[in-house]
Amino acid sequence: MFASAPSNILYVDDEAALLEIVRIFLERTGEIVVDTTESPLEAYEKVMTGRYDAVVSDYQMPVMDGIALLKRIREGGSQVPFIIFTGRGREEVAIEALNSGADFYLQKGGDPKTQFAELANAIRQLAGRHKAEAVVHRTREMLQKTESLAHLGSWILDCKTAQLTWSDETYRLFGLEPGVCAMTYDAFLSMVHPDDRELVDTAYLTSIEDGEDTYAVEHRLIRIDTGEVRYVIEYCEHLRDESGEIIRSIGMVRDITERKLAKLELLQRHEDLQAAYEHLTAVEEELRTSFDDLAGSQLQLQESERRLADIIDFLPDATLVIDTAGRVITW
DSSP: OOOOOOOEEEESOOOOOHHHHHHHHHHHSSSEEEEEESSSHHHHHHTTTTSEEEEEESSSSSOOOOOHHHHHHHHHTTTOEEEEEEOOOOOHHHHHHHHOOOOEEEESSSOOOHHHHHHHHHHHHHHHHHHHHHHHHHEEEHHHHHHHHHTEEEEEEEETTEEEOHHHHHHHHTTTTEEEEEEBBHHHHHOOGGHHHHHHHHHHHHHHHOOSEEEEEEEEEEOOOOEEEEEEEEEEEEOOOSOOOEEEEEEEEEOOHHHHHHHHHHHHHHHHHHHHHHHHHHHHHHHHHHHHHHHHHHEEEEEEEHHHHHHHHOOOOOOOOTTTTTTEEEE
């Protein structure tokens, strides 16, 4: 297995000799790497780089005491774990430190080995928590970025409390600012297209009644911000307790509008082509019928001409044939 990276610590104290003693003790196991400074102002600049997993600070220092440094760091937006390590043992100092956002308060004095061991233990706990929180934060950011790129949201429905939790991207898919309001199942249904609400509700309830573990449903929604109709597909998995009762439903929702519209356009083109084909077939049949009628008329004309020729051949010479308009058509 790979060894975990050592924790990076900044130790601030105006006693140079103590800085070196504490650094040597903390670094002896290889689990902790210590940077030191006697200046609280320099310490602030170092902390704001985001390099450290924890900060250890003396309380009473010139220019700026440890609690003032802590407040400035918190005001700067950093939540790095902060340990006050001081010889000032007054209770009010400890209370002020903790109320100002310190994570730990340790008093100097007594057996050095014991107090340094206690300090090292506090650093390991706080630095470990800080690293874990950083990993969770990075993972959440990656998940949110992935959901945004894929137009994919997620949600959790607590079946005991009816509380519906949406990811940021789910809010965006429905045209809402992330976290702008608490969600409920009924609020969700109100944003589903009216023609699809019964379909969506039935899909969820039927999956429960039939004892299914999963279900999927495709439906339309109406975005709150623009009123635009979008197509989505939802997948859901039910989680059960030991008795088999559903305690939580976990799902995802994906925007498939472009794919759906392309499919609908393709279907419309197919229908248009089918209609055009049927029209051409009808015209072809009509032309075929007209051709047959024309061919029949031509045969009748040919038969009439033949009979007329027979009549003319039978009549005496100098016989004229005149049509109804008085025109001589043969003689």
